[in-house]
Amino acid sequence: MEPFATLHRPIAVFDAGIGSYAAVRLLQERFPNQDLIYLADRASFPYGGKDRQALLDATAQAVQRLQGLGASAILMASNAPSVTVLEDLRRTASVPLFGVVPPVAEALALSKSGQIGVLGVRSLVESAELGACIAAASRGRGQAFSFNASELVELVESGAFLTDPARTGGEVDAFVRAILATHPEIDVFTLSSTHLPWLGDYFQRLFPGKAFVDPVRASVEALAPLSTTGTGRVVCAVTENPAHTVLDFHLMLAAMGIELDVVVIGGRL
Structure with a gap:
């Protein structure tokens, strides 16, 4: 399918909305000649509101679509499915598949109090897999508390x-203050939804004494061995439904000053 056929071994990035464009931007900075496919799977928005099976179904379809468009590797730039269903997806994927996971060990290393907060969407913070992820990463070196930040994603x-x-600013301030009212010792937060780093300036300005860790950078670095020389072009694929339309997506891109080649994809696989 044009224009995807003109890309040279593109790396694909996807999520259910605009949040994962932050990963695209980091990939462009790190590998300026790498061709990229960016899938905004708005037909399945939000990933964070789905149960495990629905999340697996939606992300499996996204992976299949991207493989069909010629992706040589795929970054699922969404924390919830990366923690809960990534291994299931890897068993059937035909290309290397990467995810984004809460940087618990990094956050604990930065913390002076030994207490950190993991901010994520509902399906992440309520999952048993996140508890296992935190336990494996912390190894008794401190405490990590998880909080549902779905309201900030919107x-x-x-x-x-x-x-x-x-x-x-008001909503970010109220959200973090509510956490600190019951967990005042938390001094580092992980921004474990790809939407949350877009609010980074608000977090830092309102809470200058706290640290906020973006997990996407480590995932981008993991793709370094697979980077190839192309033209540095980004082609955006987008799905839609009546509640989350392509027109709305174009308006968001315009508001953010982002110019992309946008191709609407859809239909059954």
């Missing part, structure tokens, strides 16, 4: 973080 997906800074 600030990014709606574009409010750009168009309504007063509302965004």
